Amino acid sequence: LVSSALVACSTSPTGRKQLVLMPDSQLNEMGVASFSEMKSSTPASSSTKATQNVQCVADRIIAVLPDEYRNQAWEVVLFNDEQVNAFALPGYKIGVYTGLLDVAQNQSQLAAVIGHEVGHVMARHGNERVSTQLATNQALAIGYQLSGEDSATKAAIFQGLGIGAQVGIILPFSRIHESEADVIGLDLMAKAGFDPEESIKLWQNMAKNGSSTTPEFLSTHPSHDTRMKDLNAAMATPKQVYASLKSANKVANCY
Template sequence: MASKLQRNIALGLLSAALLSACSTSPTGRKQLVLLPDNQLNEMGVASFAEMKSNTPASSSTQATQHVQCVADRIIAVLPDEYRKQNWEVVLFNDEQVNAFALPGYKIGVYTGLLDVATNQDQLAAVVGHEVGHVLARHGNERVSTQLATSQALALGSQLYGEDSATKTAIFQGLGIGAQIGILLPFSRTHESEADVIGLDLMAKAGFNPEESIKLWQNMSKKGSSSTPEFLSTHPSHQTRMNDLNAAMAGPKQVYTSLKAANKTAHCY
């Protein structure tokens, strides 16, 4: 009886903590956020400083100005709490096809990306996507989900009796299930949500949102992963293009209006 009461109390406390940490993303999706944003900002600043010490910045003034121009246009249309921050943008001299944005208002682009994002609009699709992760607090949500999952499994292991081969097998299986059933889908959800947020940001900033589709066509030509999508942290290229097409109407209308008013971006 005492063991059952202890179990119910512990589970009740865990459930209350998780419910109190519920938040809402910019798209209206419910999310779990356990950590204060300033803690994530500090982590982002520290990570960016370490990256700058390990990876040289590009020596190309033209390429650096191009990336800065695109980032500045995206930053200019962010909500006030983000737009008014002192964002730092660095073009890293590295062949990997990638970019990122970190809590703490940091944006990094690798020179290898410029071989795939072949114009300002395609680069804006990537930068908008990465900034979308920050706006949606995906870093915080990702860490919070991992913390909650690991704590729940640890609590369950403690509450359900003495160690045994059967119990160990069950909780090892739950760990695998959590990875595939919770953590990986959450990551794919983050990527898809950042795509939609980025599409909206790039259009508002005066970039052609339809170029986001061409970007992923370029990505597909560059190479693809053999990992099945349900075991991957990212949606497939085709899934991303389908989702972007489905969300295109609103951003395209915004861009068309800006184009008619001669207010589109010129970061060539």
């Protein structure tokens, strides 16, 4: 019980308290297995230039990570898929889809995405999401057992509670993760020599590319407007960092 309590107490890079129940080594194994499966089912891009561009941006981001992440053998793959997406997994894996390169129109916009995805890994969001779901499911199961005899009415009530738990706990945690990864990514891209203001333009491009009709309170991601507003609010320090690198002629030049 003591060890479980110690494992459960964690703090994200932004200072937020987290529920973390799983060993990081287990999440790393899951990430490596998922990435291997992805590589076997989705071909890598045949474009040497695009692959080199993505690798360059990822390498710049990795170079400014805390030592425990920077000193790992990260694997970066550009997948030949028209999805507008990218991901980073525990186990030090980064995947980018070729479709993203049509929306992320320059190196800084791509850095905003890669920084965001690596931010999820740094903040142990995968572990936290699994832990939250485990804790929520366990609490609902215990409540179901303690609430007396089984009945259709009770089943309906707990089905509703399950939906309520998803909206009230799991989805907001996902939105918190997305917003936190945006802020971490903004910091990383600026330190890596990419223009942080391009992160706003990226989300403007995303909004033009396609809009979600799901209300924000039911969505696992903040709305585009919310993201841009939050990025603007966090922009001051990253802008200063980038300006300092620019004056020293140390900005990124991947493409």
